[in-house]
Amino acid sequence: MSNRPTVQHFNSPKHISDYPVGPAFRAGFLTSTNAGWRSERPVLVAERCTLCYQCYMYCPEATVFKITGAVDFDFDYCKGCGICAEVCAAKAITMIPEKR
Amino acid sequence: MNTTKITARSITDREFFYGHKACAGCGGSLAVRHILKVLGERTFTAIPAGCMSAVGFIYPQLCFTGNAIISTFPGTASMLSGIAAGAKALKLNNFHVVGIAGDGGTADIGIQALSGAIDRRDKVIYICYDNEAYMNTGIQKSGLTPFGAKTTTTPAGENIRGSVTHKKNMFEIVAAHGIDYAATASVGYLQDFINKIQKASQVEGTSYIHVYAPCPTGWGVASNTTVNIAKEVVDCGLWYLAEYECDEFTLNRNPKTFTSVEKYLRSQGRFKHLQAHDIEHIEEMRDRKWERMRRLWRSV
Ligand SMILES: Cc1ncc(C[n+]2csc(CCOP(=O)(O)OP(=O)(O)O)c2C)c(N)n1
Ligand code: SF4
Ligand SMILES: [Mg+2]
Numbered sequence: 136m137s138n139r140p141t142v143q144h145f146n147s148p149k150h151i152s153d154y155p156v157g158p159a160f161r162a163g164f165l166t167s168t169n170a171g172w173r174s175e176r177p178v179l180v181a182e183r184c185t186l187c188y189q190c191y192m193y194c195p196e197a198t199v200f201k202i203t204g205a206v207d208f209d210f211d212y213c214k215g216c217g218i219c220a221e222v223c224a225a226k227a228i229t230m231i232p233e234k235r
Numbered sequence: 236m237n238t239t240k241i242t243a244r245s246i247t248d249r250e251f252f253y254g255h256k257a258c259a260g261c262g263g264s265l266a267v268r269h270i271l272k273v274l275g276e277r278t279f280t281a282i283p284a285g286c287m288s289a290v291g292f293i294y295p296q297l298c299f300t301g302n303a304i305i306s307t308f309p310g311t312a313s314m315l316s317g318i319a320a321g322a323k324a325l326k327l328n329n330f331h332v333v334g335i336a337g338d339g340g341t342a343d344i345g346i347q348a349l350s351g352a353i354d355r356r357d358k359v360i361y362i363c364y365d366n367e368a369y370m371n372t373g374i375q376k377s378g379l380t381p382f383g384a385k386t387t388t389t390p391a392g393e394n395i396r397g398s399v400t401h402k403k404n405m406f407e408i409v410a411a412h413g414i415d416y417a418a419t420a421s422v423g424y425l426q427d428f429i430n431k432i433q434k435a436s437q438v439e440g441t442s443y444i445h446v447y448a449p450c451p452t453g454w455g456v457a458s459n460t461t462v463n464i465a466k467e468v469v470d471c472g473l474w475y476l477a478e479y480e481c482d483e484f485t486l487n488r489n490p491k492t493f494t495s496v497e498k499y500l501r502s503q504g505r506f507k508h509l510q511a512h513d514i515e516h517i518e519e520m521r522d523r524k525w526e527r528m529r530r531l532w533r534s535v
Contacts, residue, residue: 217459
């Protein structure tokens with residue numbers, strides 16, 4: 136997970152002098168997550184996973200990551216698009232409704 | 236120069252485009268992710284006005300973890316030339332300069348700057364992610380919108396059913412410059428796309444990749460279907476995987492039979508209104524294109 140940026144605190148400018156000079160700012164600076172976009176979430180049945188990593192490759196969010204013997208998801212940024220479940224030839228991933 | 240094949244197993248786990256606000260299932264964001272993974276940390280990225288800059292640079296949420304900048308809408312390629320010249324003046328070594336522009340930003344408003352960069356043989360990589368309309372401003376027709384597609388400027392009515400023009404032949408327009416390397420790709424065939432990004436990164440002059448990148452919002456399809464659609468468009472022959480280098484065109488994939496064009500079209504909201512003879516016309520145009528490609532291009 137250290138291969139991805141994480142949320143940081145942003146000190147909102149209080150005064151005009153707090154604004155950056157010129158339109159440049161720190162790369163990879165995240166202030167919000169995308170979890171609230173999701174209406175479904177992927178669930179992996181690890182026994183079925185063949186470690187082909189197609190879910191990892193095809194995720195537009197880069198929220199699938201490799202762990203020993205399986206894959207896992209970054210639920211802070213997964214939008215629940217369902218592509219991982221579609222590309223999994225072993226049908227190891229299913230989408231289930233997100234409940235509050 | 237790393238020439239070992241990049242695969243699902245060997246590709247870096249580092250992410251250079253993360254936390255972006257693209258719609259769920261966006262094909263363009265999948266393209267951007269892999270372009271930056273293949274090119275790596277020492278990459279200067281310029282992205283013009285369009286969805287990928289709009290979803291990636293939302294101050295203070297900055298989703299590119301490398302050196303990235305928004306260019307003017309028509310100026311992607313000229314900004315790439317400027318970055319390359321600046322890097323040369325600073326005597327930098329071992330880096331890439333990449334531009335990632337939409338279909339509107341490439342085939343319409345940015346085509347002149349792109350033509351100039353290719354003419355100068357600047358060592359830059361230009362990648363067009365083609366979602367077949369101006370999506371960021373609300374789905375207007377571009378020069379790469381296919382025949383029959385409904386957009387807000389080519390509505391489907393009784394007399395005219397969507398776009399009346401066909402896609403500009405951007406790949407061959409670029410190749411006609413005698414560019415060092417050009418290729419077409421699709422986010423549905425990622426390994427092929429990754430190989431081509433890697434190849435482009437090793438070219439001494441200018442390189443161009445045109446990657447097909449479905450947009451669930453603009454095309455009226457579910458978010459989980461975009462990768463399948465990006466495979467299907469190649470399988471049904473409405474898009475093709477090819478390369479151009481050393482004055483020669485190569486078809487990377489030459490299917491013996493095509494899957495159903497009708498099925499491809501009918502699965503998308505933007506083509507729902509098409510009549511049987513419209514689909515026949517699209518098939519005719521496909522067959523004409525493939526007849527020519529098979530006759531004139533090398534195939535592997
Ligand atoms: C000179 C100029 N004209 C118009 C615009 C408005 N504009 C911003 S993004 C965009 C659409 C971009 O379409 P495309 O290049 O296909 O990328 P997409 O949004 O589809 O990813 C337009 C028209 C602009 N920013 N600058
Ligand atoms: S409108 Fe289309 S291209 Fe733009 S972010 Fe959404 S899915 Fe991607
Ligand atoms: Mg577009």
